[in-house]
Amino acid sequence: MLTVGAVAELTNVTIRTLHHYDEIGLVRPRHRTDAGYRLYDDRDLERLQTVLFYRELGFALEDISTLMSDPDFDRGRALREQRKHLEGESHRLERMIQAIDDAIDAHERGIPMDNETMFEVFGEEQRAYQREAEERWGDSGAWAQSRRRTADYTDQDWLELKAESEAIVTEIVEVFRSGEPADSTAAMDAVDAHRQQISRRFYDCSHEMQVGLGEMYVADPRFAATYEGLAVGLAAWARDAIVANARRAGVEVD
């Protein structure tokens, strides 16, 4: 028969947690000393062990309670659902780690830099692209808006932007890899995130303009190389997804 302190040490939980489980009736030690000290016997410890097992699996305490009291409870379904939940969490975590790696990377390379960070972050290709873009769009349109809006972005802003962009691209690649067709909701949502990010960060990007970008991703070898380097067939698929997304938004595309 162990007291709270001993049980706490044994099972690696805090005393308060034991008090809490007692309060909510999840693990009630069946004995007390005359002075009111909780005393846990073997069966109490077993119950606690089972509770901790399910807690480790991420179940809520109330669900554990249900699970342990109702013998007809559908454990299989609960376990499968919990598994799905955990898998989603795991994927999310991996993406987060990826994104944070990028942020660290950018941070380490970005901090000692001045306001030219933009070129470093986006790579050398951006510099060449800038001239072309000016020719294509003129200096009074979207590109100008983009330059105005980004003029006073700090280094930090650029780092964030890069990580953000990579997260979006990662998502697009994942949807592509999963075999979703270009006109699936997942695909359209993924490319629309791209469009929205451009709108927020650079210039107001309409669906028509994004379709133009999409065409460029396929036709322009620099972009094509970048996207095909991520996954074969990605550039064309992304363009199709952009078109489908535009159509979904009621935009006419030929």
Add this chain to the structure above:
Amino acid sequence: MLTVGAVAELTNVTIRTLHHYDEIGLVRPRHRTDAGYRLYDDRDLERLQTVLFYRELGFALEDISTLMSDPDFDRGRALREQRKHLEGESHRLERMIQAIDDAIDAHERGIPMDNETMFEVFGEEQRAYQREAEERWGDSGAWAQSRRRTADYTDQDWLELKAESEAIVTEIVEVFRSGEPADSTAAMDAVDAHRQQISRRFYDCSHEMQVGLGEMYVADPRFAATYEGLAVGLAAWARDAIVANARRAGVEVD
């Protein structure tokens, strides 16, 4: 200039979250209508975007606040620390998924009591953890004996073994479900059948060795998952039954 509802839809957060961020001063829309409606402009949206970025990385809102207000903040360290934290979480999640898979496995095979049971359980688990078992028991002991003895089992032998194991586990589960205490004759007989089968089929399993197995069923999450998947509390109960059975046979157990 967007209202809360529009921003909520755009950025996929709830209105309440926007209210909350306003309350704690994390993202304060810089305009209001005469009626008091919140109005978010581009800069507000950018700030929100940055906040959501760090939130995605798992930062606490207060830390995000610090991070965004203090230009001398050591972002690199924060990012690295967060990375470490996420990696630990990721590992934990993977272990959880593994354990839940075992639990699902056991559940599916245990509840309908159909085809595979002990065969798969022992077969696969033993294969998967063979190295660990060898380390634990050495290659000249029980484990090696088990391998030698099962090396030339025919398919027919395995089928018999499987049926035998199923019957034994079914019996154990039934006794457990009937509410018999672990030191009842029924419980002790059921687990002794288990011991005798191991002795016949795998290696000479003394009471002491079975007690070791019992401890492992409770302590090792992989085994615990398997048994808890069959019935909540089964692992600990089985261990106690094994101990009681050993005592009945005159073996001293501490």
Add this chain to the structure above:
DNA sequence: GATGCGGCCTCACGTCACGTGAGGGTCAAG
């Protein structure tokens, strides 16, 4: 111009799984 209806506002309490004291009793050792 009254009426609806969807969207917005501000309190303000609820949630989950405990953390963190305050104030005080208990118990074995010195």
Add this chain to the structure above:
DNA sequence: CTTGACCCTCACGTGACGTGAGGCCGCATC
């Protein structure tokens, strides 16, 4: 008989919101 480690019960705090209640705003419709 005191000391210090351990235990008890309140009871409020935490983080990141969820969830109404009660009421104003603005536009369309009858």
